[in-house]
Amino acid sequence: xxxxxxxxxxxxxxxxxxxxxxxxxxxxxxxxxxxxxxxxxxxxxxxxxxxxxxxxxxxxxxxxxxxxxxxxxxxxxxxxxxxxxxxxxxxxxxxxxxxxxxxxxxxxxxxxxxxxxxxxxxxxxxxxxxxxxxxxxxxxxxxxxxxxxxxxxxxxxxxxxxxxxxxxxxxxxxxxxxxxxxxxxxxxxxxxxxxxxxxxxxxxxxxxxxxxxxxxxxxxxxxxxxxxxxxxxxxxxxxxxxxxxxxxxxxxxxxxxxxxxxxxxxxxxxxxxxxxxxxxxxxxxxxxxxxxxxxxxxxxxxxxxxxxxxxxxxx
Amino acid sequence: xxxxxxxxxxxxxxxxxxxxxxxxxxxxxxxxxxxxxxxxxxxxxxxxxxxxxxxxxxxxxxxxxxxxxxxxxxxxxxxxxxxxxxxxxxxxxxxxxxxxxxxxxxxxxxxxxxxxxxxxxxxxxxxxxxxxxxxxxxxxxxxxxxxxxxxxxxxxxxxxxxxxxxxxxxxxxxxxxxxxxxxxxxxxxxxxxxxxxxxxxxxxxxxxxxxxxxxxxxxxxxxxxxxxxxxxxxxxxxxxxxxxxxxxxxxxxxxxxxxxxxxxxxxxxxxxxxxxxxxxxxxxxxxxxxxxxxxxxxxxxxxxxxxxxxxxxxxxxxxxxxxxxxxx
Numbered sequence: 104x105x106x107x108x109x110x111x112x113x114x115x116x117x118x119x120x121x122x123x124x125x126x127x128x129x130x131x132x133x134x135x136x137x138x139x140x141x142x143x144x145x146x147x148x149x150x151x152x153x154x155x156x157x158x159x160x161x162x163x164x165x166x167x168x169x170x171x172x173x174x175x176x177x178x179x180x181x182x183x184x185x186x187x188x189x190x191x192x193x194x195x196x197x198x199x200x201x202x203x204x205x206x207x208x209x210x211x212x213x214x215x216x217x218x219x220x221x222x223x224x225x226x227x228x229x230x231x232x233x234x235x236x237x238x239x240x241x242x243x244x245x246x247x248x249x250x251x252x253x254x255x256x257x258x259x260x261x262x263x264x265x266x267x268x269x270x271x272x273x274x275x276x277x278x279x280x281x282x283x284x285x286x287x288x289x290x291x292x293x294x295x296x297x298x299x300x301x302x303x304x305x306x307x308x309x310x311x312x313x314x315x316x317x318x319x320x321x322x323x324x325x326x327x328x329x330x331x332x333x334x335x336x337x338x339x340x341x342x343x344x345x346x347x348x349x350x351x352x353x354x355x356x357x358x359x360x361x362x363x364x365x366x367x368x369x370x371x372x373x374x375x376x377x378x379x380x381x382x383x384x385x386x387x388x389x390x391x392x393x394x395x396x397x398x399x400x401x402x403x404x405x406x407x408x409x410x411x412x413x414x415x416x417x418x
Numbered sequence: 419x420x421x422x423x424x425x426x427x428x429x430x431x432x433x434x435x436x437x438x439x440x441x442x443x444x445x446x447x448x449x450x451x452x453x454x455x456x457x458x459x460x461x462x463x464x465x466x467x468x469x470x471x472x473x474x475x476x477x478x479x480x481x482x483x484x485x486x487x488x489x490x491x492x493x494x495x496x497x498x499x500x501x502x503x504x505x506x507x508x509x510x511x512x513x514x515x516x517x518x519x520x521x522x523x524x525x526x527x528x529x530x531x532x533x534x535x536x537x538x539x540x541x542x543x544x545x546x547x548x549x550x551x552x553x554x555x556x557x558x559x560x561x562x563x564x565x566x567x568x569x570x571x572x573x574x575x576x577x578x579x580x581x582x583x584x585x586x587x588x589x590x591x592x593x594x595x596x597x598x599x600x601x602x603x604x605x606x607x608x609x610x611x612x613x614x615x616x617x618x619x620x621x622x623x624x625x626x627x628x629x630x631x632x633x634x635x636x637x638x639x640x641x642x643x644x645x646x647x648x649x650x651x652x653x654x655x656x657x658x659x660x661x662x663x664x665x666x667x668x669x670x671x672x673x674x675x676x677x678x679x680x681x682x683x684x685x686x687x688x689x690x691x692x693x694x695x696x697x698x699x700x701x702x703x704x705x706x707x708x709x710x711x712x713x714x715x716x717x718x719x720x721x722x723x724x725x726x727x728x729x730x731x732x733x734x735x736x737x738x739x740x741x742x743x744x745x746x
Contacts (some may be wrong), residue, residue, distance in 0.1 A: 309522040314475055315515075316535045316586070317508035319501075330525045 133410040140406020144401035150396055154201025163272070166195035167364040172230035175382050176183065185384035188374055197388050200366035203274075204348050204396070207282055207367065213345035214286025215293060223297025224324050228305055229351045238298070241291045249288050253350065256284040257359040275365040279356065293339050298334035331407050338404055345400035352393055368393050419450040421489075422594060422626050423472070423511075428486035430471045433479060435709045441467040443650040444485065449626050453594065456637035456658065458631045458673070459647035465630045468647070469596045473511060474503050490594075509539040512587035518579035518598040522571035528582050529567030535589045554585040577608035578713075581615065588619065601636060608713060611639065620681070621681045632669060635677055638662065643731075646670050649695050649706040652725055656732040666741075667734045668711045705737070712737040715745060 115329040134140060172192035175181055184193035226237040244252070257280065262274035288342060304310065313327050354360035354371030361367045375385040421574040430442040442464040442529050451457045461714040470476045472488050473700075475494060495506065515521040522531060532554060533547035542550065550569060555563035561633065571579060580600060596715055597616070601609040617640060620627055629637055637644065644661045646654040646669065654667035663669045675689040693710040696702055702709070708718040717737050725735045728746070739746045 150544040198566055235595055299457070308515060308517065309523040311475060312513070312515055312521040312583075312586075313534065315473060317504045317506070318534060319504055322538070326521055326525070331523070333525075405715070 113354050114306030119160075130410050134406050136347075137406035137409055138325055138410075139384060139402045143402030147403060150201065150392070150399070151205065154205060157195075157198030158202070161192070161195040161198060163199055166192065166199045167367060168192075169364075170217060175378070175385075177382070178384055184388045186383070187371070187385055188378075193371070193388055196366040197368065197392055198372055200368045200389065201392060203278060203365060204351060204368045207278065207285070207351045207361075208344040208396075208400075210282045211285040211289070211351075212340050212344045213349075214282060214288045215343050216336065217291035218286065220297050220329070220336065222416025223294040224301055224329070226294070227298035227330070228320070228324055230302075231252055234298075237292040237294075241294055242290070245291045249350075250353075252288045253354055254297040254359060255358070256288070257281070257354055258282065261359070277360065277362045278365065281351055281360050285350050289343060289346065293343070296335050296339060297332060299330055300335060303326045303341065304331050308337070328374070334408075337411060338408045341404040341407055344406070347370055347395040348393065348400075350399055368396075368413055420457065421448050422447040422451045422453070424489040425472065426487045426606065427472060427584055428468065428488065429484040430467050430476065430499065431484045433482065434699075437547060437699050438445075441481075441650055445647070445650070445652045446610070447645055447652065447655070449594070449628060450627055452624045454629070454641040454643070456628045456644040457628060457645055457647060458481065458637070460632055460673075460695065462649075462698070463647045464537055464650040465632075465647055466598055467650075469513070469598060469628060469630060473507060473513060473596070474498075476509075489490035505539070506534040506594070508587075509590045510592055511596060512589045512590070512592035512593045513707060514580075514583050514595065514597040514600045517577060517603040518583050521583055522579060524571055526570075527567065527604075528569050528571060528574065531571075532567070532586045532589060534581065535586065535692045539590050550589065551585070553632075554589055556587075557619075558582070558585045560585075560675065577611060580604060580608070584615065584619070585613075586625070590622070592625060596628045596630070596711070598630045599632065600629075609636070609709070616640065633677075634661075634673055637673055643727055646673070648723055649698060649701065651706060651722075651735060653707065653736070653743050654732075655725065660729070661705065661734050664729075664731065664732075666728055666739075667736050668713045668740055669707050672710075672712070672739055680722065699709065705735075713743055717745070 129153050142176055152372065158281040168191060169259040170186075170190035173182075173186050174188055176190070178185045182192050182194065184197065188191055188197070205266065222237050222241065226234045231240050260280040260283070265275055266276050267279065268274070301324075310323060310327060318327070348368070351360055351367060355367055355369035356372050361370050363370065372386055375382075378385050421525075424446065426446045427444045428442055428446070429440075431443055432439040443466075445468065447455070453631075457468070458462075459465050467481075469478060471481075471483055472495065474483075478481075484495055486496070490506065490510065496502065498506070522528070529548060531550055532551045533542070533544075536542045536547040537544075538549055543661055551707055552563045555566065560566055560578055560581055566574075574582060580603075584600070600616075601612050603686055604612060605697050613636060616627070616629075620640075627641070631637055639660055644656060644658050645652050646661070646667065648669050654661070654665065661670060662674070663673055669691075672689070672691045676691060678688055691710055696706050696709070702719070703722070704719040705711070707716045707721050708714050711718065715737060721737075723735045723737050725733045727733050
């Protein structure tokens, strides 16, 4: 009896000391219930492990090594995913290509998010002339078909940016070009979302309270309004990683994207259309990876949207 | 005591599609260092617009401070640059808002918000600011303060949030505290607690307080002087006891009659003021209260009376002497 009592006392003490539920715990609880999002997150992690961990087994030089004697080899023990039109190992190229594709997805998303937030925040917070000007520019960019903008910019910038070395690796200048043009042609929707959030949030009483405390405008924008609009930004940013990866794939497929020998999942498809039936391993493996990454990012995005939605039941 | 805040002929207008809304119409008042002033009036009479204009926090446009001076220790706040004004807000003049439910940012911790002024104005680092925030929360009577700094606003009850709001306003030891209906959104027992807290802090810290309310009962033991506002005008100004014992403006009189009292007999109906305040888009040429006034005369409908001294430290804007019911 005494033992039970002390057990109960322990439990009560523990419950009393347990910190109240934080926003982070609430978020994780909701995200966890979204099974497809969890599945997407796991696949995404596996893909990252595949393309980062794979470089322990193959060198980049091997991935870029051509041997015309071995061109268009079907999958074998030597080359598990076969070889491409100039005899490069496809497995090694999907590993290094994955690194570049994911890198392009993430950095293009960062460019998009930075431009989108700055334009949207200035527009929504200050209003007036700044708002009118920025929104007209945004609309102007929105009515030009993205593919047209992409191709013109890709053509214009091609070869103008030198190769750069980062973390001991050399990146083709064309990667930077792709990141910039994808980022700079896709921020408009995010800017509109951020503007709408700022327009409504700036009228809230806690913003008035912050101003009454003497908080400067920049600090109000960054520390008070932005954290309140983080949910739609995170969701939109996640989905735009997937969009950037597909965009890169189709520009590269058209031959205007990342230039060989640097591999991406997109430019591995370039030229594969001549061998759709005769050498399907050329497009199956990179194509499958693109589908997987885009699908899993979209699932994660959906999960984030549900988990971060303030209107969802707080459970 | 020297004058702390001297508002002269403050006029605030809002441009709307329908025309100009005359929210505050040339009001003048002052408050001494360490003094206390109550501003009373019903909703929409310009109380909040008045103090938000003093803080230069009304949205411009559509709002416009059309005329007047706001002298704070001799310096006209209306002429300061936005940066200079930021240095005044929160440090010299702090505000407590009506609804503690909406005046806290829901995604930032209470501690983060209380320490904001300390970091902005006093340049404290996080540790110093947190230390001070704990002292402030303890001062306003929040137990277990160090723990509660990490809480989010939704984890605080309404009364505790208003206490935290007061702690936040007091963080930089302002010389003037403006409380804009700080008890209106709270239930009655919590109201009483907040009022007691405010009185205690007033005596202990010696800062000047402007307390805005539409409830005359709230400010009885709180302030020394009262101004009564009606449709953007000051209609009566007096020492608080005179307002209760000898109100001289028909509006103040009607307001006092409309307070429910437990010592009155049960069957009696509560007195109300018939009609509505005038449309601030189209102010009548005469006294704005005339259409609802029990003492109205011919002159009231044509000329708007200005504030005049009628007794020691007692001013009213009225043509009528309510004691006799005839013209003064």
